[in-house]
Amino acid sequence: MISVKNLSHSYNNDGILAINNISFDVAKGETFGFLGPSGSGKSTTQGILTGLLKQQTGKVSVAGYDTMKVQNERFNKIGVSFEQSNVYSKLTARENLKFYAKLFDVPTRDPDELIRLVGLEGKEKVRAGEFSKGMKHRLTFARSMINNPELWFLDEPTTGLDPTIAATIKDIIRERTASGTTCFLTTHNMYIADELCDRVAFIIDGEIVLIDTPKKLKLQYGQKLAEIEYFKDGKLITETLKTIDNADKSRIADIIKNYDVQTMHTKEATLEEIFIQVTGRGLA
Amino acid sequence: MKLLSNYIKEMKIAARGFYFYIEIVIAVIIVSILLFAISEESVSREKEFLFYEAEQELYDYIMDPYFKDGRLVRKESVGFKVKAMDIEVVDQETGEIISHHFDENTIAAETIEQYDTKTGKLDKTIYKVNSYEDMLHLSYSEQSFGAVVKYELDENYKIIDSYKYYIQGYETERFMNILYVLYNENPEVLKEYSDKQNVRVLGDMEKLNNRESMVPIFLTFLGSIMGIVIVVAYLFLDKNERVIKSFAVTPASINSYLFSKIMVILTTVTISSVIITIPVMGTKPDYLQLLLFLYMSTFAMSAIGLFLSSFFDNMTNAFGALFGVVLILLLPMFSYFIPSFDPLWLRFFPTYSMLQGYKTILLGGIELRYVLLYSFIYLIGGIIIFALANVRLRKTLTV
Ligand SMILES: Nc1ncnc2c1ncn2[C@@H]1O[C@H](COP(=O)(O)OP(=O)(O)O)[C@@H](O)[C@H]1O
Ligand SMILES: [Mg+2]
Numbered sequence: 001m002i003s004v005k006n007l008s009h010s011y012n013n014d015g016i017l018a019i020n021n022i023s024f025d026v027a028k029g030e031t032f033g034f035l036g037p038s039g040s041g042k043s044t045t046q047g048i049l050t051g052l053l054k055q056q057t058g059k060v061s062v063a064g065y066d067t068m069k070v071q072n073e074r075f076n077k078i079g080v081s082f083e084q085s086n087v088y089s090k091l092t093a094r095e096n097l098k099f100y101a102k103l104f105d106v107p108t109r110d111p112d113e114l115i116r117l118v119g120l121e122g123k124e125k126v127r128a129g130e131f132s133k134g135m136k137h138r139l140t141f142a143r144s145m146i147n148n149p150e151l152w153f154l155d156e157p158t159t160g161l162d163p164t165i166a167a168t169i170k171d172i173i174r175e176r177t178a179s180g181t182t183c184f185l186t187t188h189n190m191y192i193a194d195e196l197c198d199r200v201a202f203i204i205d206g207e208i209v210l211i212d213t214p215k216k217l218k219l220q221y222g223q224k225l226a227e228i229e230y231f232k233d234g235k236l237i238t239e240t241l242k243t244i245d246n247a248d249k250s251r252i253a254d255i256i257k258n259y260d261v262q263t264m265h266t267k268e269a270t271l272e273e274i275f276i277q278v279t280g281r282g283l284a
Numbered sequence: 285m286k287l288l289s290n291y292i293k294e295m296k297i298a299a300r301g302f303y304f305y306i307e308i309v310i311a312v313i314i315v316s317i318l319l320f321a322i323s324e325e326s327v328s329r330e331k332e333f334l335f336y337e338a339e340q341e342l343y344d345y346i347m348d349p350y351f352k353d354g355r356l357v358r359k360e361s362v363g364f365k366v367k368a369m370d371i372e373v374v375d376q377e378t379g380e381i382i383s384h385h386f387d388e389n390t391i392a393a394e395t396i397e398q399y400d401t402k403t404g405k406l407d408k409t410i411y412k413v414n415s416y417e418d419m420l421h422l423s424y425s426e427q428s429f430g431a432v433v434k435y436e437l438d439e440n441y442k443i444i445d446s447y448k449y450y451i452q453g454y455e456t457e458r459f460m461n462i463l464y465v466l467y468n469e470n471p472e473v474l475k476e477y478s479d480k481q482n483v484r485v486l487g488d489m490e491k492l493n494n495r496e497s498m499v500p501i502f503l504t505f506l507g508s509i510m511g512i513v514i515v516v517a518y519l520f521l522d523k524n525e526r527v528i529k530s531f532a533v534t535p536a537s538i539n540s541y542l543f544s545k546i547m548v549i550l551t552t553v554t555i556s557s558v559i560i561t562i563p564v565m566g567t568k569p570d571y572l573q574l575l576l577f578l579y580m581s582t583f584a585m586s587a588i589g590l591f592l593s594s595f596f597d598n599m600t601n602a603f604g605a606l607f608g609v610v611l612i613l614l615l616p617m618f619s620y621f622i623p624s625f626d627p628l629w630l631r632f633f634p635t636y637s638m639l640q641g642y643k644t645i646l647l648g649g650i651e652l653r654y655v656l657l658y659s660f661i662y663l664i665g666g667i668i669i670f671a672l673a674n675v676r677l678r679k680t681l682t683v
Contacts, residue, residue, distance in 0.1 A: 050533050052682040072535045080533040086526035090300040091293065102289035103534035127300075143530070 001151050001182040002026035002049065007058035008206075009044055018044040019206040021058075031173075031183040033197030035190065035271065037283050041206040042186040043083055046155050049184065050080050063151045076106045079149030083156045083186075085136035089129030093120060093139055096128055097146060104147045114142040119168055134161050141169060145176070152176065155186045170195060188283050190271035200271065204279045214271060221274045228255055229262040236262065240273065286536045290544035294518075298548050301521070303514050307506065311556035314502050318564050322495045331428040332410050333393070335419040338435035346435060359395040362411070366391055366425040386421045393422070499564055500642035501617055504635050506556050507578055508585035509610050511549045515589040516606060518545050520599040523681065532682045539674055546586040546670075553582050561646075569646045573655055577645060580659040581638050584666035588634075591669050594676035634662070 002025065009019045019041040026032040034042045047053035049062050051070070060067040065074040087096045097111035115124055118138040128136055141157060157173065158166040173196055177183050187193055193200045194214045202209040210217075227240050239255070241248040243266065255261065272283050298304040336343050350356040368388045393411035400407050413419050416432055423430025519542075522528050531541050557578055561569065592609065596602035616636035619625050630636055637658045644654055 052529055052532055054679060072537055075533055075535045078533065080530075082526070082529065084526060086530045088293070088297060088527055089525060090297045095293075095296065099289060099293045100530070100534070103286055103531070103536040105535055140530070 001028050001030070001063060002032070002184060003059075003061045004045075004049075005059040007045070007048065007055070007060055009041075009048060009053065009056055011044075013056075017206050019048075022203070022206070022208045023058075024201055024208060024211055026182060026184060028182055029177075029180050030198045031177045031185060031196055033193040033200040034184070034186040034203055035188070035193045035200050035275065035283070036203035037188055037281065040203045042188075042203060043155055044206075045203075046080075046153050046184065046186055050078070050153055073105065076104055076147060077150045078153065079144040079147060079151070080153045081141045081144035081155060081157055083159070085133070085140040087128040087136055087139050087143070090127060092125050092127050093131075094124040096139060097143055100143050101146050106147050108146050109148060111146075114145060115139075117145075117172060118142040119165060134165065137161065138165065138169070145172075150182060152181050152183045153186075154183060156188070157185065158189065158192055159187070190275065190283060194271045202275055202278060204281060209279055217271065217274050218268055221269045221277060224266075225269050225273065226252060226264060226266050228252065228264045230255055230259040231262065232259055242277075287540045287544060287547075290536070290540055291547045294544045294548045295551065298518070298552070303517055304552055307510055307514065307552050307556050308559065310510075311502075311506065311559040314506075315560045315563050318495050318498055318502075318560070322498060324493045324495050330408055331426060332408055333413060333419050333422045333426065333428060333430040334410055334433055335413050335416050335431070336433045336435070337416075338433070342435050342437060353401065355399055355401050356410075357397045357399065359397055359409075361392055361394050363390045363392050364411075364422055364426070365389075366421050369421070369424065371420060371424055384417065384420060386417070389421070391418045391422055393418075495564055496646060497643075499561060499646055500639050501620065502560050503557055503578070503642045504581075504617075504638045506560070507553045507582045508635060508638060509613060510556075511553060511582045511585045512589035512592070512610065513606055514552070515545055515549050515586040516593040516602055517599060518548065519590065519593050520602065523598070528681045538678050538681070542590060542670070542674060542677065545590075546583060549586045550579055550582055553578060565646055568648065570648075573645050573652070574642075576659055577638075577641050577655055580662040580666070581634065581641070584634060584662040584669065587666045587670040587673060590673035590677065594673055594680055597680065634665075637661075 004025070005023050007019060007022050008017050010017050022041075022045065024032075034045060036042055044053065048055050048067065049060065051067060055067050063074055063077045065071050087093075088099075091099065093115055094111050097114060101108035101111065112124055115121060118141060120135060120138060120142070123131070123135070128139060131139065137160060141154075144152065144154070154173065158169050161169065170192065173183065173185070177196070183196075185192070185197060197214060199211060199213050200217075201211040212220075224242055224244050225240055226243050227238065229236060229238050231237070239251075241252055243249065243252075256264075269277070276282055338346075347356065351358065366386070366389050369386050371384045371386070391413060393413045396410040396412060398407045398410055399405065411422070413422060419430045419432065422428075528541070532538065554575070557574075561571075561574065588609075589606070592605055593602055596605065613633060613635045616630050616633050616639055619627075619630050619636070620639050641655050641658050
């Protein structure tokens with residue numbers, strides 16, 4: 001569905017690369033996660049794949065179309081949800097979706113059904129300008145499904161949403177991807193990546209550091225961490241240490257010897273911890 | 285279809301925003317000023333250059349009563365210094381083009397003042413010259429009305445001819461015409477002799493009254509200048525909301541998006557122009573011609589607006605440039621009111637031809653050729669600029 005070879009991008013052609021020589025492939029039906037901290041180049045990559053940013057180098061094919069060529073009809077197969085919501089504030093929720101549906105040449109979904117799906121029922125006739133940030137975000141998300149896309153781009157789909165709504169959104173994504181939609185998902189939230197993605201790419205400073213399935217990553221890096229809770233000067237402190245690292249091993253011994261250890265167990269690494277181990281940096 | 289749904293959406297948005305109402309409110313204010321504050325009084329021609337094609341005795345015979353009753357007063361003769369110029373005259377009747385070359389010269393003219401007998405006010409000053417060529421040369425270098433008045437007597441000493449070829453010195457040289465018009469200040473004479481003469485009655489089309497003559501100014505102002513600013517305002521409103529990005533990931537083209545914006549401008553301009561024109565002009569103008577000219581010129585102007593906007597990324601930055609362009613485009617309005625200020629370069633301004641075109645249409649559309657030619661120029665120019673804007677905006681709108 002997506003094939004990217006040696007893609008780089010510089011916003012102002014000033015030699016500063018927002019993404020640097022990245023390559024990856026996304027298979028049909030796969031949910032591919034782009035996991036990385038803010039500013040690592042995720043949205044930039046989505047921008048090029050969706051044709052919003054002009055491709056400068058490399059070879060990219062999306063849904064069978066070369067992105068160097070302008071072929072608008074490819075968007076009949078593609079759905080895009082944006083990190084920053086972008087709906088007409090002067091139009092109602094329903095009008096926003098109705099108008100958008102008319103731009104496609106393929107059968108589209110019922111606007112009201114989509115509005116219901118993202119939990120905005122009753123707000124059909126309210127202008128998007130009166131919506132909260134989260135509501136606008138959900139409307140933007142709902143809109144990305146209007147043409148039943150085969151390939152679905154989701155940029156930070158749950159960021160800024162409260163947990164119950166985020167759970168609804170995750171369910172919708174799971175359902176669609178289970179029924180065969182290919183999904184390119186961008187996030188700095190490791191839970192999302194872990195729960196929804198068949199494979200994840202770790203991206204940092206515009207470079208892909210590794211691509212694998214969450215399961216393999218955890219097998220490879222999991223069970224090798226020890227989490228110790230102990231009291232130091234009356235305060236409870238938590239430390240996560242590698243059981244295979246010599247320095248960490250002696251640190252564990254040190255803690256046991258000097259402090260009042262509350263709990264201590266080995267655990268499966270989260271994607272975030274793996275991310276830190278691999279890149280040396282956190283996702284925040 | 286996509287263009288239509290785009291247009292419907294844009295109209296909804298426009299109707300819920302305030303730019304739309306600004307333009308309508310301005311139109312209502314303008315028409316109120318025109319109707320209540322500006323009189324319908326004719327614009328004085330001030331200066332007229334006349335050549336009487338008649339024997340002196342006959343001229344005296346016809347004119348003496350007027351000199352006696354004080355309507356006409358003879359003044360000292362004057363000499364006009366005129367520059368060398370070439371003039372092409374198109375005979376409206378035969379289509380024949382006659383070229384004239386004039387050298388630098390000083391032309392002597394008899395000065396006659398004409399007074400309104402009722403009010404006693406000076407109506408205009410007539411400069412009587414000795415040849416058709418002098419009349420033509422003077423009328424064009426002074427940018428004033430010029431005419432040939434012809435009188436003849438039949439064997440019974442009745443006046444058989446009383447008509448004028450007339451020209452308006454401020455028409456563009458290219459499209460200037462000699463019009464055969466019955467001199468309509470004397471309708472009785474006209475009636476009596478018109479059967480015998482090979483003359484065409486063109487009615488009182490040659491003059492707009494005070495109030496009417498303001499209409500082309502406002503049509504030009506609203507249709508184009510408001511068009512430029514508002515199309516850009518709409519565009520940047522969308523850019524602020526980032527909706528252009530969402531549009532760019534659909535199968536619809538940016539082309540239809542941009543054109544739907546122009547269609548909104550055309551719609552609002554139609555509304556505001558109708559608000560101004562109908563109460564002032566009534567059924568006099570040919571509204572089909574008016575709409576054609578309005579649409580073509582506004583399309584070209586909005587395309588210019590879109591093109592300009594492609595150099596900026598928000599309204600604040602674009603405003604300075606737009607303001608500058610608008611001020612420059614206003615220059616031909618001076619020439620409209622001050623006929624003697626009419627440098628050649630001003631004629632390349634689109635607003636110049638718009639003013640002339642609207643005036644022509646409001647006069648009754650006698651110079652259809654002018655209207656059609658400029659409509660065509662606006663259309664072609666507009667398409668080219670729109671295409672350029674399209675190419676540029678495709679790159680900058682979605683960043
Ligand atoms: N419009 C822009 N102009 C210049 N630099 C940009 C622009 N958008 C993003 N960047 C830079 O490109 C880098 C990657 O940004 P982005 O792709 O938005 O990251 P992410 O989506 O992973 O948070 C960042 O350093 C950011 O500052
Ligand atoms: Mg981002």
